[in-house]
Amino acid sequence: MTDPMTGPVAGRAAQPVAEAGAWWAVPAAPALLLGLAVLTVAAGAVLDARDAGRAVTPRTALRPLLDVAHALVRQPRRLPASDRLLWRLGVVTVPVSAVLAVLVVPFGGHAVADPSVGLVWFNAMEVLTWAGLWLAGWGPNAALSLVGGYRFLAQGLAYELPLMFALISAATGAGSLRTGAIVAAQQDLWFAVWMPVAFAVHLLGVLAFSFTGPFAYPTGRDLAGGVLGEVGGADRLLLRAGRRLWLAAGAAMAVPLFLGGGAGPGLPAWAWSLVKTLLVLAVLVAAERRLPVLRADRWVEFAWVVLLPLSVVQALVPALVVL
Amino acid sequence: MDLTARLLRAAAARPRLLVLTTPGGTPVRLAVEREARLRDWPVAATPADAGLLVLAGPGHPGTAPAVERLWRDMPGPRARLHARHPDEVAAALDAARARLASPDLQRADAAARPAAPPPDELPMAEQGPDRDGLWLDRLHVPLGPFLPDWPAGLVLRLVLQGDVVQQAALAGPAPVPGPAAGAGGRFWAEPWLRAAAGEPVTIGEAARRRAAAQLDSLARLLALAGRPGQATRARRLRDALLAHAPEPAVRPAVAALHRAVCRWGTLRRLTRGLGVLSTAEAEAAGVSGPAARADGDVFDRCREWLECVARDVRRLDATGPLDPADPVGREGPRGRTTGPLPPSVALAGLLPRLLTGTELAGARLIVASLDPDPDELAAAGAELAHD
Numbered sequence: 001m002t003d004p005m006t007g008p009v010a011g012r013a014a015q016p017v018a019e020a021g022a023w024w025a026v027p028a029a030p031a032l033l034l035g036l037a038v039l040t041v042a043a044g045a046v047l048d049a050r051d052a053g054r055a056v057t058p059r060t061a062l063r064p065l066l067d068v069a070h071a072l073v074r075q076p077r078r079l080p081a082s083d084r085l086l087w088r089l090g091v092v093t094v095p096v097s098a099v100l101a102v103l104v105v106p107f108g109g110h111a112v113a114d115p116s117v118g119l120v121w122f123n124a125m126e127v128l129t130w131a132g133l134w135l136a137g138w139g140p141n142a143a144l145s146l147v148g149g150y151r152f153l154a155q156g157l158a159y160e161l162p163l164m165f166a167l168i169s170a171a172t173g174a175g176s177l178r179t180g181a182i183v184a185a186q187q188d189l190w191f192a193v194w195m196p197v198a199f200a201v202h203l204l205g206v207l208a209f210s211f212t213g214p215f216a217y218p219t220g221r222d223l224a225g226g227v228l229g230e231v232g233g234a235d236r237l238l239l240r241a242g243r244r245l246w247l248a249a250g251a252a253m254a255v256p257l258f259l260g261g262g263a264g265p266g267l268p269a270w271a272w273s274l275v276k277t278l279l280v281l282a283v284l285v286a287a288e289r290r291l292p293v294l295r296a297d298r299w300v301e302f303a304w305v306v307l308l309p310l311s312v313v314q315a316l317v318p319a320l321v322v323l
Numbered sequence: 324m325d326l327t328a329r330l331l332r333a334a335a336a337r338p339r340l341l342v343l344t345t346p347g348g349t350p351v352r353l354a355v356e357r358e359a360r361l362r363d364w365p366v367a368a369t370p371a372d373a374g375l376l377v378l379a380g381p382g383h384p385g386t387a388p389a390v391e392r393l394w395r396d397m398p399g400p401r402a403r404l405h406a407r408h409p410d411e412v413a414a415a416l417d418a419a420r421a422r423l424a425s426p427d428l429q430r431a432d433a434a435a436r437p438a439a440p441p442p443d444e445l446p447m448a449e450q451g452p453d454r455d456g457l458w459l460d461r462l463h464v465p466l467g468p469f470l471p472d473w474p475a476g477l478v479l480r481l482v483l484q485g486d487v488v489q490q491a492a493l494a495g496p497a498p499v500p501g502p503a504a505g506a507g508g509r510f511w512a513e514p515w516l517r518a519a520a521g522e523p524v525t526i527g528e529a530a531r532r533r534a535a536a537q538l539d540s541l542a543r544l545l546a547l548a549g550r551p552g553q554a555t556r557a558r559r560l561r562d563a564l565l566a567h568a569p570e571p572a573v574r575p576a577v578a579a580l581h582r583a584v585c586r587w588g589t590l591r592r593l594t595r596g597l598g599v600l601s602t603a604e605a606e607a608a609g610v611s612g613p614a615a616r617a618d619g620d621v622f623d624r625c626r627e628w629l630e631c632v633a634r635d636v637r638r639l640d641a642t643g644p645l646d647p648a649d650p651v652g653r654e655g656p657r658g659r660t661t662g663p664l665p666p667s668v669a670l671a672g673l674l675p676r677l678l679t680g681t682e683l684a685g686a687r688l689i690v691a692s693l694d695p696d697p698d699e700l701a702a703a704g705a706e707l708a709h710d
Contacts, residue, residue: 051555052360063363069333070374075398075433077371143464147486147683214549222547222687224471225368232371232398292589293549295684 025112030099032107036248036281037241041065043285067237074233079140087139091235093132094242098249101125104179105252107277108262108270111179118179119171122253123164126209129246130156133211133218133227136239140230148226152218154296155208158303159215163205165311169198170257173318183261192258197314199258201307206250206284210243213288217296247288251280328426331400334374335424339365341373341397343390344475346701347508348380352475353539354409355379357562358416360555368471370396375419376403379412381508383701386476389468399436400429453484454680461489466686472543474690476697479674481686488686491678493671509698511536515660518645518652526641526651534577534635535564536656537613537628540694541584544625547691548590556580570639577636581629594621598677598689609669612658614693621692657696665699 042061049060104111104118115121130153137149171177173195174185182191192199208215211227219226231239255261255276262269264276294302340359344352355377359366367373370393378390382405394403404419406412422428453459467478482490509516514529542557560576584590597620605615617627638651646652653659658666670693677693678686 048555049363051552052363053559054361054363060363063337066333066337069330070337070339073327073330073334073400075400077396077398143462143483150486216549217684220547220549220684221368221471221551222684225372228372229369230371236372289552292593295593297682297684298593 037244071237090135097128098245158300159208162311166198166201186260210246214291345380345383349510351379354412378405486683512655524645530635530638544691667695667699671695
């Protein structure tokens, strides 16, 4: 067993391992993200078919993609007194912020950019979805949709602070906000091993900012779809895509933050990154199906009384070890 | 074939359904839900997401304006169908899908639509004191007659502040005219009504119907509680029971569902204290059956259903005649059927009091945990109208 002391100390000495700025990374990162998002949709379709007692064939996995055709032929929907500009802005913000967030996520040895505040950039993009989803709920001027938007805010108040402390734990461990430096700091020991609480909170946070699984409350069936209730056609496709893109982006970010990035024996760095990302995605897809929706009023209490103190204590551990 | 036609065909390969059930339409709804599950045609929550409006059940003037409003709200490409009998569902779905994929029909539909939707008369928000003494906006929001996982036809007029229910008033469903008001229009209570009319009904048949009815209620509650996988399992079991599956085929699945719903106590924790109804209060309000026996909150009623289903599944093969003295004969899925009014009337009557002060999410769970049967409510309306 490695001495936990060597992790952060080695990390501070190491140079960033991510190589940023290759031209092909700019189209590759969104394409890879989209691929991962489609994979989660296909996995969900197969599991749905099994639950519903349908035969599982290769076509089963791809059937949800027919919804793209549905979205494209759909006529626009006009609602009385809707706020079209803000509505559209909110809907577009969700997938766009997910794509922007992965620009700082190193994959193998590459990232589109490795700024000195990479972690803050990722967090800022995630917080943009707050505005996006709330506007998407506000826009149609419909009561259930608006309640859905507010539900996301209530949920956000509960998950955001623990998530920030989880991200800070990783940054403190590496002594840097640069994602490349955080990967380098884990050459000896993954942060997931000695910051398990931060890792778990990050995974919960991913489900929360993807408003899926236990955090699907803003789109609840009891609200007839909530934020998703009044959107149709391309707008609906964008919001649903945003949901899957964020799930994939969160999984991709968990790898450099907590699982040592592309480090591993035998395989090239990109392959390790891919394998680890797929494993995290599998865990997230399983969790989103197994965990029941948490009602925000009950979840806020748990988040503030249990999760927040735990993640503060977790953030203290690397702070004491490093400083 | 041009691009639009190709896209239309691709979209129609997996149409999204908006299922609207009229009072007396339960068997048709069950057939539609079963077909949708087996064909992988998703059931949409709102017209914004749906392409196929499915009207399930006999014609019903009371809900017709709401159906037309939803149809008007549905963007094209779209198609609608009206299935009055379970046997015609599969063919009607196929025919409607063909209409959905036809570029000519869809162009004609788009051209025939009014240019702009007529503006609805939306009441402005007024203000009033809330439960914390703050002066807040009040919103008038009706729930029903059509919502996903809602007793179709039931209308609750809510006054909301934020998402807290300040007042709730019950309205509808409108009575059903004609033969639908008879035993045939009350699918879930049918074996008890037939036995009361002197027809031979076996205990096994009634136990099967009651277990299926309670699984149907359970599926709605689980879907609203955000457990779609378990809701699907409950619906599959319901369909298996109605398709005369033998006892050994369903018993392990019922036990597994029971374990899954109660696992880790999460549902218990997430619904604790919602819609508390003691046995004494229930009986005073004229409620019998599982809701009265549960003597507690939403989760207690959910567990009572699971236990009732587990007991009934053991009696599927009982061939004795249904007798008011035995435990199956005494009560239908929602309670005793021998009173002057169907048991769902008392259940619905409890809603305004139980809903006041809850949040919208809690209100939906409370309604689902009592689950008044719209067929019974409509039949009662018809009986009352006759008197």
